[in-house]
Amino acid sequence: MLTDEFGREVTGVRISLTDRCNFDCIYCHNEGLGDTRGPMDPQDDEMSADDVVRFLEVVEEFGVDSVKFTGGEPMLRQDLEEIIRRTPDSMEVSLTTNGTFLPGRAEDLVDAGLERVNVSQDALDPEDFAAVTKSGAYEKVLEGVRAAVDAGLDPVKLNMVVFEHTAGYVPEMVDHVAENDGLQLQLIEYMPELTGRPEWNIDIQRVHDWLAEQADEIEHREMHDRKRYWVDGGMVEIVDPVENPTFCANCHRVRVTHEGYLKGCLNRSDDLRPMGEMTKPEIREAYREVVANRVPYYGEYMVKNDDDEWEINDKYVEGYAEV
Numbered sequence: 521m522l523t524d525e526f527g528r529e530v531t532g533v534r535i536s537l538t539d540r541c542n543f544d545c546i547y548c549h550n551e552g553l554g555d556t557r558g559p560m561d562p563q564d565d566e567m568s569a570d571d572v573v574r575f576l577e578v579v580e581e582f583g584v585d586s587v588k589f590t591g592g593e594p595m596l597r598q599d600l601e602e603i604i605r606r607t608p609d610s611m612e613v614s615l616t617t618n619g620t621f622l623p624g625r626a627e628d629l630v631d632a633g634l635e636r637v638n639v640s641q642d643a644l645d646p647e648d649f650a651a652v653t654k655s656g657a658y659e660k661v662l663e664g665v666r667a668a669v670d671a672g673l674d675p676v677k678l679n680m681v682v683f684e685h686t687a688g689y690v691p692e693m694v695d696h697v698a699e700n701d702g703l704q705l706q707l708i709e710y711m712p713e714l715t716g717r718p719e720w721n722i723d724i725q726r727v728h729d730w731l732a733e734q735a736d737e738i739e740h741r742e743m744h745d746r747k748r749y750w751v752d753g754g755m756v757e758i759v760d761p762v763e764n765p766t767f768c769a770n771c772h773r774v775r776v777t778h779e780g781y782l783k784g785c786l787n788r789s790d791d792l793r794p795m796g797e798m799t800k801p802e803i804r805e806a807y808r809e810v811v812a813n814r815v816p817y818y819g820e821y822m823v824k825n826d827d828d829e830w831e832i833n834d835k836y837v838e839g840y841a842e843v
């Protein structure tokens with residue numbers, strides 16, 4: 521297992537398989553990679569299945585035991601089942617998707633070795649859903665969630681970004697997961713860093729406080745020190761990375777862009793590391809290097825100034841990476 525200079529072991533990797541998407545969510549950070557709009561056809565810049573598998577075989581050597589496939593919309597990759605099938609058996613495999621392609625494919629993904637899935641669902645009403653995602657695929661997403669549960673994926677987490685437009689839907693989403701077996705809810709704090717619309721922020725502490733009043737039990741998850749609230753038998757987890765040094769101090773994952781660059785932090789694009797021709801020795805070297813250079817975003821890359829405002833730590837202003 522590799523450990524960075526801040527004592528954070530790297531136990532997981534998140535791989536963006538494409539930056540293409542069939543949605544155009546108004547808040548989308550696209551894992552730090554810019555706009556999702558563009559052609560839907562497979563693009564030459566995407567890592568091949570062979571590259572992805574070779575990468576996974578290398579990080580398995582370093583003790584990485586979980587992989588998350590994301591995007592863009594990872595289910596636009598027709599070779600997703602193949603990639604999952606060829607993922608080393610020692611790794612837990614999960615997927616984050618907008619859910620539209622799960623109907624008809626969920627079982628194939630399970631057969632290939634997928635263990636669990638997160639489906640983005642920001643609202644329980646077609647019009648509210650369309651306002652946020654710019655998509656009319658609400659029914660398809662609900663069908664996708666049902667297909668995932670029926671295929672045996674467990675848990676099926678609903679990812680909901682909490683921001684100005686959706687904050688009012690939180691209570692009904694909490695009831696929704698309590699009433700439906702197999703579902704859990706992940707409330708994701710809106711991250712303004714990559715979208716440039718800070719006015720959409722809401723105070724996530726209010727959501728914590730409200731859930732604490734409703735909850736029968738509260739737990740802490742080791743990863744990111746995330747809080748979990750059990751409400752009427754349903755599980756609700758809050759993902760609150762914004763301006764949260766504790767979250768970053770417990771960050772154990774390295775990211776890979778669809779083009780095959782390693783990245784130490786979701787919020788940064790100045791730490792991209794190429795992996796050359798993606799031979800195993802090149803991947804090993806790049807991976808060691810990216811882990812060695814990983815820093816917590818809040819608390820190290822971003823620090824508070826004398827006016828109590830976050831600013832980039834002088835050490836990193838020039839950046840240290842070359843793309």
Ligand SMILES: Nc1nc2c(ncn2[C@@H]2O[C@H](COP(=O)(O)OP(=O)(O)OP(=O)(O)O)[C@@H](O)[C@H]2O)c(=O)[nH]1
Binds near residue numbers: 638708761771
């Ligand atoms: N800044 C930041 N945001 C994160 C991080 N992990 C998750 N998020 C946010 O949460 C979103 C949803 O994450 P998912 O990929 O569905 O899953 P997860 O919550 O990371 O992981 P699991 O709960 O283990 O499935 C991400 O796209 C980010 O917006 C992180 O390490 N840093």
Ligand SMILES: C[S@@+](CC[C@H](N)C(=O)[O-])C[C@H]1O[C@@H](n2cnc3c(N)ncnc32)[C@H](O)[C@@H]1O
Binds near residue numbers: 549590616639680681
């Ligand atoms: C970038 S998407 C990629 C996977 C897939 N297309 C999906 O939507 O689930 C991964 C997750 O990031 C979340 N997300 C996107 N932009 C965000 C932002 N600005 N703040 C917080 N979460 C965001 C989405 O809601 C989604 O759950």
Ligand code: SF4
Binds near residue numbers: 543550618
């Ligand atoms: S579905 Fe996912 S990748 Fe696509 S725009 Fe929405 S959040 Fe971004």
Ligand code: SF4
Binds near residue numbers: 767771815
């Ligand atoms: S260092 Fe912080 S912001 Fe960066 S990926 Fe980890 S938790 Fe997210």
